[in-house]
Amino acid sequence: MQDMLRNIAALIDEKDGFTVITHVSPDGDALGSSFALYGALLQLGKRAQVVCEDEVPRAYRFLPWAEAVLTPENALQTEYVISVDCADRQRLGSAVRLFDGAQDTVNIDHHGTNIGFAAHNAVAPKAAAAGEMIAALLAMLPVRVDESIATCLYTAIMTDTGNFAYNNTKPETLRCAAALLAAGADNTDIYRRIYAAVPYRKQKLMGCALSNMTLFAEGKIALTYLHLADYERYGAESADSDGVVERLRDIEGVEIAVFIREQAENVYKVSMRSKIAADVSRVAAELGGGGHKHAAGGTVHGTATETQAKTVALCESALKEVWKEL
Amino acid sequence: MQDMLRNIAALIDEKDGFTVITHVSPDGDALGSSFALYGALLQLGKRAQVVCEDEVPRAYRFLPWAEAVLTPENALQTEYVISVDCADRQRLGSAVRLFDGAQDTVNIDHHGTNIGFAAHNAVAPKAAAAGEMIAALLAMLPVRVDESIATCLYTAIMTDTGNFAYNNTKPETLRCAAALLAAGADNTDIYRRIYAAVPYRKQKLMGCALSNMTLFAEGKIALTYLHLADYERYGAESADSDGVVERLRDIEGVEIAVFIREQAENVYKVSMRSKIAADVSRVAAELGGGGHKHAAGGTVHGTATETQAKTVALCESALKEVWKEL
Numbered sequence: 324m325q326d327m328l329r330n331i332a333a334l335i336d337e338k339d340g341f342t343v344i345t346h347v348s349p350d351g352d353a354l355g356s357s358f359a360l361y362g363a364l365l366q367l368g369k370r371a372q373v374v375c376e377d378e379v380p381r382a383y384r385f386l387p388w389a390e391a392v393l394t395p396e397n398a399l400q401t402e403y404v405i406s407v408d409c410a411d412r413q414r415l416g417s418a419v420r421l422f423d424g425a426q427d428t429v430n431i432d433h434h435g436t437n438i439g440f441a442a443h444n445a446v447a448p449k450a451a452a453a454g455e456m457i458a459a460l461l462a463m464l465p466v467r468v469d470e471s472i473a474t475c476l477y478t479a480i481m482t483d484t485g486n487f488a489y490n491n492t493k494p495e496t497l498r499c500a501a502a503l504l505a506a507g508a509d510n511t512d513i514y515r516r517i518y519a520a521v522p523y524r525k526q527k528l529m530g531c532a533l534s535n536m537t538l539f540a541e542g543k544i545a546l547t548y549l550h551l552a553d554y555e556r557y558g559a560e561s562a563d564s565d566g567v568v569e570r571l572r573d574i575e576g577v578e579i580a581v582f583i584r585e586q587a588e589n590v591y592k593v594s595m596r597s598k599i600a601a602d603v604s605r606v607a608a609e610l611g612g613g614g615h616k617h618a619a620g621g622t623v624h625g626t627a628t629e630t631q632a633k634t635v636a637l638c639e640s641a642l643k644e645v646w647k648e649l
Numbered sequence: 650m651q652d653m654l655r656n657i658a659a660l661i662d663e664k665d666g667f668t669v670i671t672h673v674s675p676d677g678d679a680l681g682s683s684f685a686l687y688g689a690l691l692q693l694g695k696r697a698q699v700v701c702e703d704e705v706p707r708a709y710r711f712l713p714w715a716e717a718v719l720t721p722e723n724a725l726q727t728e729y730v731i732s733v734d735c736a737d738r739q740r741l742g743s744a745v746r747l748f749d750g751a752q753d754t755v756n757i758d759h760h761g762t763n764i765g766f767a768a769h770n771a772v773a774p775k776a777a778a779a780g781e782m783i784a785a786l787l788a789m790l791p792v793r794v795d796e797s798i799a800t801c802l803y804t805a806i807m808t809d810t811g812n813f814a815y816n817n818t819k820p821e822t823l824r825c826a827a828a829l830l831a832a833g834a835d836n837t838d839i840y841r842r843i844y845a846a847v848p849y850r851k852q853k854l855m856g857c858a859l860s861n862m863t864l865f866a867e868g869k870i871a872l873t874y875l876h877l878a879d880y881e882r883y884g885a886e887s888a889d890s891d892g893v894v895e896r897l898r899d900i901e902g903v904e905i906a907v908f909i910r911e912q913a914e915n916v917y918k919v920s921m922r923s924k925i926a927a928d929v930s931r932v933a934a935e936l937g938g939g940g941h942k943h944a945a946g947g948t949v950h951g952t953a954t955e956t957q958a959k960t961v962a963l964c965e966s967a968l969k970e971v972w973k974e975l
Contacts, residue, residue, distance in 0.1 A: 486813065487812065487813055487826075487836060488812065488837060488840040488844075489837060490835075490837040492830070493830065494827040494828070494830045495827075497823045497824070497826050497827035497830060498823070500813075501820040501821075501822075501827065502820065504818070504820045504823060509816070510813060510816065510818050511814060511815060511816035514813075514814040515814075518814070518899070519898070519899035519924075520899070521899050521900050521901060522900070522901050523901065523903075526859050526896065526897075526900055527860070527862065529856075530856050530858070530859025530861075531856075531859075531860065532856070533856025533857075533859065534853070534856040534857060536852065536853065538849060542849065570852065571852075573845045573846070573847050574847050574848070574849050574852055575846045575847060575849065577849075
């Protein structure tokens with residue numbers, strides 16, 4: 324990684340006129356990494372812009388330079404374009420036009436599937452986040468990692484490691500995070516802004532869902548439901564029950580989690596998660612829906628009781644499939 | 650901290666026959682720190698035992714040496730006693746008898762309120778966890794921090810920093826955690842065991858707590874409570890409501906979170922967390938308890954209604970203090 328980055332550092336040092344592009348549906352690593360690089364370019368006195376096809380999600384608008392992001396339509400063509408955290412060209416969205424129009428291109432990414440689609444490529448699958456690579460890159464340049472840059476990079480690393488809980492977290496990752504704290508990143512503030520600003524109505528809805536929860540199949544199925552009246556009581560919308568089904572899945576011994584949400588009279592949305600072996604996409608298919616093995620859903624027309632009975636029966640069959648295979 | 654620990658390291662190196670005591674209602678730092686120290690003493694060939702008045706909560710039973718913990722009744726009197734993570738003598742519970750019977754005593758702790766109640770005291774309020782102090786202590790001894798010791802210390806630091814989200818997390822804290830990963834601690838496994846294998850009864854209790862939750866002071870105080878009957882209904886113990894107060898603190902706009910737990914008839918344990926500026930240790934002091942600015946607690950004798958009214962009034966004063974200072 325060091326050698327690949329050294330060439331890119333030399334290019335940045337020598338040239339001028341850069342566009343930093345990150346991927347569509349940007350996450351904390353995409354935004355934190357590209358903002359940190361953009362801030363560093365400005366600090367070096369370079370002409371630069373940062374581009375993303377999609378809007379910055381609300382949770383990340385506290386990041387320094389979040390307001391500087393341009394859409395591809397509003398961006399100028401520059402000689403040099405740097406793609407950050409993009410596994411392939413498609414991830415650039417319509418900003419790929421700027422990439423293709425550049426004189427020279429750079430690709431900085433940590434996805435193992437990245438084939439190196441630019442003229443200069445730094446692809447480090449062992450890096451927990453693109454932010455870890457940008458931190459290494461900036462260390463090769465006459466850039467002072469100030470509080471703003473440190474905040475962006477800490478956010479990048481924190482979000483891509485699930486707050487240091489995923490197994491991509493390496494000793495180097497924590498050492499990098501330590502250096503960013505020392506440079507002025509405020510871990511508590513960043514954590515709070517991203518993970519700890521849950522609306523009250525959402526917590527009340529969670530309380531209701533957990534209170535309604537029951538177990539089936541000797542504790543292997545956890546099921547809960549919320550009625551339209553529950554949402555109305557707390558002034559909540561359907562997005563406020565995001566996370567309910569994952570909370571059920573994280574229960575000891577549970578293999579399938581089911582969350583049934585009333586959408587309209589006698590219309591129920593069924594969301595399912597499986598922990599290890601069960602395939603809930605098969606259950607979803609039976610309900611006229613779809614999804615993946617570990618996350619799927621469908622819709623049932625009928626009463627609440629009918630919906631629950633039907634779903635539990637299908638989930639029990641899915642569990643029997645697993646037992647047969649084992 | 651280094652000087653205080655060096656004396657203790659010398660004592661450990663020279664002497665033999667140690668009892669490591671940690672506090673009643675032990676948490677991840679109490680257990681992880683004392684187990685790591687106990688494991689290190691055994692590795693040094695010392696005669697040693699580890700003592701706690703209360704049982705190891707289920708979530709921490711995966712820790713190396715968890716099965717070695719003795720109750721004060723089953724422990725032998727030794728010449729040397731080391732108190733770990735105990736802010737005062739009371740936190741030793743009935744194990745204080747062993748402490749008082751010792752020829753020489755050691756107190757290793759990171760609570761600011763610790764007055765130094767032993768013959769040899771290492772009190773480092775800047776340490777995020779007692780585990781950070783034990784790591785520094787072991788570095789002064791001919792101890793190899795193996796996977797077992799690293800697992801205990803990582804657990805100690807992870808839990809006392811709220812998985813590195815609290816502002817007690819310093820660059821040194823992350824560097825210490827990095828070294829523990831390098832020594833073999835498995836961050837994903839430890840995280841999953843403590844945070845993502847939640848007992849069903851614990852989630853039901855959380856549902857009950859969130860349903861009971863109300864807001865005060867225009868949404869700046871979130872308060873909830875659990876009665877002994879709630880614990881009985883789900884076959885839960887007091888440790889099963891760990892995390893309730895943090896869930897309240899993580900609500901948008903909440904500055905102080907309060908969790909009131911019935912301990913016995915007309916005896917309530919009050920746990921508090923503050924998000925940014927309020928000092929809940931002052932509130933705790935008024936309740937005859939203690940703690941830190943952002944995490945503190947105390948005990949109230951009275952009815953549930955009296956406890957709630959008293960606590961809310963004190964928290965409202967603490968909020969006014971903040972507004973005055975701003």
